[in-house]
Amino acid sequence: MSTLDEAPAAWQEQQPSGAPAAKRNWRETIIETVIRLCGISAVVIITLIFLFLLKEGAPAFMQVPIRDLLGVRWYPIEDMFGLLPLLVGSLLVTIGAVVIAVPLGLTTAVYLGEFAPPWLREILKPVIEVLAGIPSIVLGFLGWVALAPLIQAAGAATGLTAFTGAIILAYMALPTIISITEDALYAVPKEYRDGALALGATQWQTIWRVVLPAARSGIVIAVMLGVGRAIGETMAVMLVTGNAANIPAFGLGAWFQPVRTMTATIAAEMGEVAQGSLHYSVLFAIGIVLFLITFAFNSLATRFIGGRSRRRGGQI
Amino acid sequence: MTAKLSIRDLSFTYADGAQALQHINMEIFANELFVLFGPSRAGKTTLLRLINRLADLLDGVQRSGEILFNDQDVYNPNLDVTYLRRRIGMVFAVPTPLPGSIYANLAYGLEMAGIKDRRIIDERVERSLRQAALWDEVKDRLQDSAFALSGGQKQRMCLARSLVLEPDVILLDNPTSGLDPISTALVEESLFELKQQYTIIMVPHSVQQASRVADRAAFLLNGEVVEIGSQQRIFIHPRDKRTEDYVTGRFG
Ligand SMILES: Nc1ncnc2c1ncn2[C@@H]1O[C@H](COP(=O)(O)OP(=O)(O)OP(=O)(O)O)[C@@H](O)[C@H]1O
Ligand SMILES: [Mg+2]
Numbered sequence: 001m002s003t004l005d006e007a008p009a010a011w012q013e014q015q016p017s018g019a020p021a022a023k024r025n026w027r028e029t030i031i032e033t034v035i036r037l038c039g040i041s042a043v044v045i046i047t048l049i050f051l052f053l054l055k056e057g058a059p060a061f062m063q064v065p066i067r068d069l070l071g072v073r074w075y076p077i078e079d080m081f082g083l084l085p086l087l088v089g090s091l092l093v094t095i096g097a098v099v100i101a102v103p104l105g106l107t108t109a110v111y112l113g114e115f116a117p118p119w120l121r122e123i124l125k126p127v128i129e130v131l132a133g134i135p136s137i138v139l140g141f142l143g144w145v146a147l148a149p150l151i152q153a154a155g156a157a158t159g160l161t162a163f164t165g166a167i168i169l170a171y172m173a174l175p176t177i178i179s180i181t182e183d184a185l186y187a188v189p190k191e192y193r194d195g196a197l198a199l200g201a202t203q204w205q206t207i208w209r210v211v212l213p214a215a216r217s218g219i220v221i222a223v224m225l226g227v228g229r230a231i232g233e234t235m236a237v238m239l240v241t242g243n244a245a246n247i248p249a250f251g252l253g254a255w256f257q258p259v260r261t262m263t264a265t266i267a268a269e270m271g272e273v274a275q276g277s278l279h280y281s282v283l284f285a286i287g288i289v290l291f292l293i294t295f296a297f298n299s300l301a302t303r304f305i306g307g308r309s310r311r312r313g314g315q316i
Numbered sequence: 317m318t319a320k321l322s323i324r325d326l327s328f329t330y331a332d333g334a335q336a337l338q339h340i341n342m343e344i345f346a347n348e349l350f351v352l353f354g355p356s357r358a359g360k361t362t363l364l365r366l367i368n369r370l371a372d373l374l375d376g377v378q379r380s381g382e383i384l385f386n387d388q389d390v391y392n393p394n395l396d397v398t399y400l401r402r403r404i405g406m407v408f409a410v411p412t413p414l415p416g417s418i419y420a421n422l423a424y425g426l427e428m429a430g431i432k433d434r435r436i437i438d439e440r441v442e443r444s445l446r447q448a449a450l451w452d453e454v455k456d457r458l459q460d461s462a463f464a465l466s467g468g469q470k471q472r473m474c475l476a477r478s479l480v481l482e483p484d485v486i487l488l489d490n491p492t493s494g495l496d497p498i499s500t501a502l503v504e505e506s507l508f509e510l511k512q513q514y515t516i517i518m519v520p521h522s523v524q525q526a527s528r529v530a531d532r533a534a535f536l537l538n539g540e541v542v543e544i545g546s547q548q549r550i551f552i553h554p555r556d557k558r559t560e561d562y563v564t565g566r567f568g
Pocket of ligand 2: 360
């Protein structure tokens with residue numbers, strides 16, 4: 001009998017007293033709610049932005065036949081709304097920027113992280129981070145006064161070309177790519193390097209076969225953030241690409257002709273159109289296309305990273 | 317008998333000024349299992365990492381004295397350090413699979429050495445996994461991630477990974493740390509096989525293990541060699557008081 005009576009008492013004593021436990025629960029609940037609200041509000045805001053874009057841009061898809069939207073002429077004054085030149089312009093500039101920025105950024109990061117003597121790294125790292133802080137319009141201006149004449153001197157008909165824009169965008173993306181890649185390389189456990197070196201790998205083999213693959217998801221994020229910063233850039237690009245809404249001749253020469261990007265078109269023309277006009281909603285339609293492209297790009301990259309961590313087995 | 321490795325008056329200081337090794341002298345002969353033991357921070361790992369020149373990689377360290385491998389100074393600037401590391405394999409105290417499959421981990425060293433023939437690689441992978449007493453456990457899952465192995469399997473995989481290069485000397489830094497008694501026995505058993513073919517320098521898990529496996533042993537204390545000698549000499553009739561205290565468990 002006594003055991004039955006005593007056991008619950010002893011058991012109760014070992015429990016933390018009721019009040020603090022309840023308090024902690026309350027705190028947890030509040031924190032959880034706040035975090036959940038933040039998460040939800042982000043989703044809600046993005047949905048609202050997309051709905052707004054849809055509402056403003058939808059008339060364009062109804063009033064302008066798809067065949068016309070896919071046309072090669074962008075003359076809004078004559079109601080010709082072919083988006084193809086703008087799409088091609090954006091693609092040329094972005095692909096050019098990626099092709100320049102990714103190899104340059106990765107090799108610089110590898111040099112900084114793996115080869116540079118410590119004193120040089122101490123100098124270069126902050127310098128690169130300062131580069132990231134240069135306002136993009138300043139870079140655009142630099143491109144206009146310094147780069148464009150060089151490109152013209154090199155033989156292009158004009159210095160304001162897709163290539164000029166690509167270089168400027170690449171330089172905008174570089175500091176982000178370098179600095180985040182370097183962090184990713186730094187985060188690779190020292191044991192991986194020791195392990196590879198102890199197996200007789202050279203320094204270069206170690207980097208190429210072990211360090212870079214191990215840092216892969218960090219590198220993808222670096223590229224995404226860097227390029228993401230560049231894709232959204234408008235004014236600097238507008239300044240140096242010549243702003244001609246025509247489809248350049250096919251081939252490599254395309255990069256050395258003036259183009260106009262989707263973002264630049266919206267920025268340049270939005271101020272002049274009458275609200276509610278067809279031209280106005282076509283500009284929003286461009287926004288929708290941009291949104292979809294970015295969305296697809298991000299999903300692809302996310303799947304790439306996710307796939308990597310799900311099956312770490314992959315290969316070295 | 318000429319020494320496989322001779323270490324002459326070797327001293328080593330880390331960048332922070334910590335003198336990890338002082339005037340080390342020792343000779344290690346072919347096909348023996350040489351045990352380096354002593355309390356924590358005695359400098360055992362440091363000595364192993366100097367032999368295959370991994371300590372090279374740190375900035376600001378100071379080294380004096382020499383290490384001769386087959387009568388060649390390993391610190392000779394003309395010596396190809398990647399070649400040296402293929403001849404002197406190392407297994408670390410904490411087993412570190414590289415990201416990738418079990419097979420990739422094993423094939424890695426061979427590929428780095430420029431061996432491309434799949435037949436040769438497959439054959440050597442199997443042989444070294446057998447030598448490390450791991451083949452039966454992994455033969456059906458060679459393409460699985462190496463991270464999925466148990467701790468003891470990882471350790472034996474790392475052993476196999478260094479054997480695949482058919483080195484001359486293997487450096488084993490506590491190869492049975494964190495292993496259960498059965499896996500420990502498996503590894504110790506394979507050591508007796510391995511020393512027919514290789515020279516082994518091993519940092520043991522415990523004094524008991526040291527005395528079980530050693531042909532000869534060196535007792536290190538605070539970066540200095542206290543005593544070197546045969547298994548009998550060190551573990552049964554030590555001459556130095558400090559060695560005696562340590563092997564009988566009176567300090568450390
Ligand atoms: N990378 C390093 N930088 C600075 N000091 C180090 C470094 N590695 C080791 N040391 C120092 O060198 C001394 C010897 O260390 P070492 O790792 O060789 O000891 P150990 O005998 O292997 O010890 P344990 O049995 O704990 O593994 C210690 O005082 C340690 O603090
Ligand atoms: Mg150690």
